[in-house]
Amino acid sequence: MSSSPVWNFFKVSDKDVKLAICNVCLVEIPRGGSHIRHFNTTNMIRHLRTRHTTEYAEYERLSKPTPTPPSLNQPTVSETFKRREPYSRDSKRWKDVTLKVMEFVCQQPLSVVENKGFRRLVTCLDPKYDPPGRKYLTDVCLPALYQTVNTHIDKLLKDSVHMSFTSDIWSADACPMSLLSLTGHFIDSDFQRHNIVLHCQDFTGTHTAEALVNAFNGMFQTWGIQREKIHAILTDNAKNMQKAMRDAGFPGLSCMAHTLQLAVHEGILSQRSISDITASGRCIVGHFKHSPLAYTRLENVQKTLGQPIKKLHQDVSTRWNKQKLALAAYAAEHELPCTFTIHQWKLIENMISILAPFEELTQQISSSTASAADVIPCVRALTRLLEKTVESDHGVKTSKAVLLEAVKKRFADIDTQKLYAIATMLDPRYKDRYFPEALKPTVHDMFRDVLAAHGCTQLPSTSSVEVPGSSRSTDKSPPACSLQAMFDELVEEDAGQTDEEVMIVSQVNQYLAEPVMPCSGQPLAYWQANKGRFPTLAQAARAYLCSPCTSVDSERLFSTAANVIDDKRNRLTSKNAEMLIVIKRNLPLMIDT
Template identity: 30%
Template sequence: MQVDPLVLQSTSSESDVLVQSDIRQYQVRPKLSDDESRRIDVLVSSLMWRDMRPFHIVEGQGFRNLVHGLNHQYKIKHRTTYQAITERTYKSAKSFLLDVFKHVNYMGITTDMWTSIRNDSYITVTVHWITDDWKMMHGVLTTECMTEANTAENLSLRLTNVLAQYRIVSNKISATVTDNGRNIKKAVDLLDDWTQLSCFVHTLQLCVKAGLDIPAVSRMRVGARRLVNHFKHSSKATAALREKQFSLRPGKTVLDLITECPTRWNSTFDMFDRLLSLQWCIRAVLTDFKITKPSVASSLQMSSSQSLVHVLKPLKIATTMMSASKYPSILWIYPVLFTLQKKLGSGDVDRVQPPIAKQLYGNKLINVFFASNWHRKLPVLASVLDPRYKFLKFIDNDATKQEVYCHLKGQITEFAAKNSDFEQHLQSESTNEAQTFDPFEDLCGKDTEKQTIAAPEDDIEAYLREPAQPSDSDPLQWWKLNAARLPIMSLMARSYFCIPATSVPSESVFSSGGHIVNAKRASLTPANVNMLVFLNKNAHMMV
């Protein structure tokens, strides 16, 4: 075979071109120290639990290229090394929490169950407390695999063992929040000195669930699901829907339709709300017979969902607001319930579609949350201890308000009598006062009135004489500034405010657990699942 001399000459000339060397490649870099190498080891191991990555990621070529590009002197270790570092981090973090809980006197906990892809049953327990600086804190105590049957007796034993691991005595637990499962509610009841509260959101959704099955709403849901499924199963229709959004909703984010999911709260609202937002785009696709066959279009009805969206929207707002862990939520339960109840009776809702509104969450809402002695329940008392809602303006009946105040006075007196932390608080205050040198007191004698501590009844009377705080103020910051002058009530507020309104904190662990125990990591041991979930969910407390 002959080679063109011109091509040969061109190739030869290109290979002879000299490229100037970069002076940086001749610089002598200091050798990677052992301390720096260990620091990188820790960072690599933290990648696994912070971002939910499997340990075998260190064996991938892409990861090795990345690390070599960042620091070519660092030698990647075997994955068992990073797993050992993670285990040490777990032990250190658990010891940190043990030390924190020594100084925490009031905690609220939540618990729930979930099943992994391996069909293993797990129980998760979360803890919530308020710091000395009046800041809300939360963490995960455990995510344990339950090999035994999920009976009430076994669950109560698990809960007791979890607290024992962290040396938490039961009288520190203000309340335990669970869903409405019979076994878990009975498990808490079996523990004599524990207080059980049902998850507000779960209970609210149970009130709505029956209403969603009434014929009028059921027909709307069936038609909506059929419409959404048409677009989900047709790439042509989905592409056309997106194109219509560019022309009919210029400048707005392109949205996809949402499918109703029975296990997801608010998914019915989300489905109808999205259909309502895209109704004109959907109609444009259905009436374009180049995209949708006439026979198919005639079977897909675009029913008016505005009435249902209008009724379900308050539920969406309430559940979203009540599911947060960064601020006290229990004090909102009854203000939210009364607001929902008033919306049911308002002319605005009745004009839209009164049967749907009343059957969705009418009688059941009243029967569940406003049973006998509802005004004596812990969430109502928590609302009084919130300086924004202390006048109970959401309650129209003045007699009921007075009953709440009287019950709170009795609870405060009882709380002060049996609460050892309160006694220690008073003793420390008295000791500090005695050690203070006052020349005037030394000359004229000790002022005994200065040592008098206001009775609980006096505290609450003084508290109620002051104006309410603005609705956008922070109740925790208010108590931080006023705890010294209202010591008994501040301790009670700390005890109540740490209780979550929902068991969502435990349920949110399910998503993290699902990322860990997936199809590619189905062989992960329960101990490692617990360790990785613990580190991931408590990362906000770790430096």
């Protein structure tokens, strides 16, 4: 209060600290708030300006800062040169800037630090910073940052009860290197989903199932992940991967997106007219890809028709339908290796209608929030849609029938697979609504068995809760032939369930009796809000909803790998490549926190 010159003309009211009294006219002025943190001097200054001009002029004079006299001491020559000396490599400033440079270089070739343009940029930003060379970054900074990221990941993993994983194999084009990925997925105690890259390691030699088993065991051992903590491992449908899961005894799941793609492939090849259209489309695309002049002419046609400039891609049917007029106009003036008839264009349109749900479904299950709970409902919805007869089926009924049969065959047993069935039951958007009526009793029994296993250590204790009139004397028991003994015997025979089992049944019945959430709802937000009401179900949800339904995370990881290992960085060792990929994908976890 005394720091402002305005208080030379005011004082605080003795009756109310929210008011200030003018020393000149004794008027009470509000101090600008109801709490001391909100008090200000604006009203008092305004009062002086409008009512007391002489005092206001005095206030302005007092408010002007006292000018600081200029220093008469000039720095010495040695002090001037010292100020321009580069930072020592042991200084905090140099280490901090180098860390940021390393974070930037993880997205670029390591040799960028030796680029003249980069060094000129750094010198302009801070002339005293001398950036290290590529070798220092590779040998010192990269391992240090990698270790920092791994330490952060290790802390995150401590909050995981069960984990699911995705894995895939990728071969680089720029150099002879194969990488085996492992991404981890878990739900923490606050029901937040975590997707983490654990490994992207060199995988040399023959990719046999035995080699895969040894690699997986080694990766899990590195992170101290026990077998009982592994909930599921998502892979593609490759035979070596499937055999590795069986041989190692890992709970494996197939990538749903890959399985759908196999079904689509069967449907397209089943009808000769559709496969012929596909072959013709590839010839047309090949014509434009090998002729820049042809592409230029096509772009001119698109501009003339007022269409956006789009390039044709093989096997992307939506692009073909949109470019129907452009291709027809182009063929009228220029030669094409083949063209589509009116009938074939109609077949293309009908085939697009059939495949549209597959595209929509693939995008849905490829999202970062999709889980194994989505598989059964998605398959049920897809098969029901394929079973309906619509007008657009004309000419493509064979393909549609084969698609339906392929989907049913490839997902024949998902209703009875525990990982899928329990995950679906634990998703408040689905529960048991997507199971056939005849199968529901079996699924319910499976559900209760799984919850009993999870509830052994998670259920609140009931032994300490005493119900009035239920206590029994432990030192006295009724005679064996007494009427009371018969009452007790009948009760024990009829009970058949422990207190924990009774609580589980109660939770299950209440959970299933409530309406399902909308499909746009957030399952994890539901369990965070209801973990107090359904403690056993919530713990099981952390395990079963952490599993994705596709191995897309590993495929996205290899998109990152393709950017790390390219023609400009084709001499990277596999270890350095893994460190760069892991840092690039996991660093946002640290930056966001």
